[in-house]
Amino acid sequence: MRRARPGAVAGRFGDLLFDVKLPAEFVQRLRPLIAGRSVCVTGGAGFIGGHLVDALLALQARVSVIDDLSNASAEHLVELMELDPSSLRFVQGSILDDSALNEALAGAQVVFHLAAVGSVPLSIEHPERSWAVNDAGCVRVLQGARRAGVKRVVYSASSSAYGDVPGPVVPRVESQLPAPLSPYAASKLAGEFAMRAWSASYGIETISLRYFNVFGPRQSAGTPYSAVIASFARAILLGEQPVVFGDGLQSRDFTPVASAVAANLLSATTTQTLAGQVVNIGTGTRTDLLTLVKLMADRAGRPGAVPTFRPARTGDPRHSLADIAGARSLLGYQPIGTLEEALTETLAWFRTTLAAK
Numbered sequence: 001m002r003r004a005r006p007g008a009v010a011g012r013f014g015d016l017l018f019d020v021k022l023p024a025e026f027v028q029r030l031r032p033l034i035a036g037r038s039v040c041v042t043g044g045a046g047f048i049g050g051h052l053v054d055a056l057l058a059l060q061a062r063v064s065v066i067d068d069l070s071n072a073s074a075e076h077l078v079e080l081m082e083l084d085p086s087s088l089r090f091v092q093g094s095i096l097d098d099s100a101l102n103e104a105l106a107g108a109q110v111v112f113h114l115a116a117v118g119s120v121p122l123s124i125e126h127p128e129r130s131w132a133v134n135d136a137g138c139v140r141v142l143q144g145a146r147r148a149g150v151k152r153v154v155y156s157a158s159s160s161a162y163g164d165v166p167g168p169v170v171p172r173v174e175s176q177l178p179a180p181l182s183p184y185a186a187s188k189l190a191g192e193f194a195m196r197a198w199s200a201s202y203g204i205e206t207i208s209l210r211y212f213n214v215f216g217p218r219q220s221a222g223t224p225y226s227a228v229i230a231s232f233a234r235a236i237l238l239g240e241q242p243v244v245f246g247d248g249l250q251s252r253d254f255t256p257v258a259s260a261v262a263a264n265l266l267s268a269t270t271t272q273t274l275a276g277q278v279v280n281i282g283t284g285t286r287t288d289l290l291t292l293v294k295l296m297a298d299r300a301g302r303p304g305a306v307p308t309f310r311p312a313r314t315g316d317p318r319h320s321l322a323d324i325a326g327a328r329s330l331l332g333y334q335p336i337g338t339l340e341e342a343l344t345e346t347l348a349w350f351r352t353t354l355a356a357k
């Protein structure tokens with residue numbers, strides 16, 4: 001069985017299987033608030049969902065996962081279930097299937113809704129599928145949550161809602177008018193409005209977390225839809241040239257996955273009234289892709305690696321940078337770790353995984 005690095009978040013599962021570290025103080029503070037609670041994670045076999053499941057189990061929650069495995073494997077969940085079958089349930093099914101959803105939601109007090117078709121270019125090729133899963137799916141989850149008597153839904157939204165703002169790069173604030181550029185961005189934004197409306201209409205507590213380019217171990221690489229850090233890590237470690245779409249001067253607020261996990265846990269446990277608020281989850285710093293290639297190549301021991309350039313992608317915003325004051329004040333959120341630390345951790349995971357293939 002695979003072992004995580006020493007120092008990974010510890011719980012009844014010890015250090016096994018956890019690839020991302022949450023601060024010990026954070027874990028100690030949240031464990032009493034989460035231990036023993038029943039929660040459901042939609043999309044829990046996926047990249048961010050899987051790390052959230054790890055943390056929830058370490059904090060001694062009772063977790064059910066629904067995932068259709070359309071963009072994920074059950075391998076990690078199966079390993080976790082072997083460790084403690086009584087803490088984790090897995091329903092293989094779509095959030096568009098009410099009977100699967102009912103099964104997954106039964107008894108849940110909190111739902112973390114991460115299931116989605118999560119790629120800008122994929123949404124441009126298949127807009128109706130993105131819309132069906134990301135919007136009809138969102139409403140299905142909210143309705144299922146109502147049926148199951150769930151108190152709170154924590155929704156994974158996207159900073160792509162902001163689109164592009166001409167002129168100098170300024171951090172995105174939640175009060176800014178959204179301007180989605182792709183079907184994906186529009187679909188994730190519509191989900192936020194559903195969260196707000198279901199809260200106002202039915203009293204269910206909801207919050208939308210607008211993630212800014214989350215990355216880390218276990219993110220999928222090697223497909224045309226893979227996120228940039230995973231793609232660069234794979235290429236650099238395999239001795240290939242990372243592909244940059246456009247001039248490489250576009251920038252993103254690259255957010256270690258531990259921060260996204262922490263934001264979900266804080267949302268589940270806050271005593272603030274949640275009624276559809278939207279908060280940015282990022283770091284407040286941005287990095288352009290050329291700098292990113294250099295940072296990663298240096299850390300991977302391939303300082304000479306140079307990218308190859310392809311035309312810019314349709315639907316790509318030029319820059320993306322979070323103002324995280326809203327999340328700080330509502331949730332007490334703060335980013336975990338630095339970009340450099342998280343890149344090192346991510347590269348180490350990809351190195352081990354690629355070597356094992």
Ligand code: UD1
Nearest residue numbers: 118120158159160211212213226227228231243244245313
């Ligand atoms: C990403 C997420 C999206 C999330 C959003 C939040 C993925 C696949 N997409 O979108 O779910 O809601 O952040 O802000 O995780 N690029 C390259 N080379 C590559 C891959 C990408 O140059 O091999 C470029 C892209 O053209 C883009 C930038 O890197 O300019 C970021 O692309 P990507 O990682 O796909 O993320 P977003 O589209 O920003």
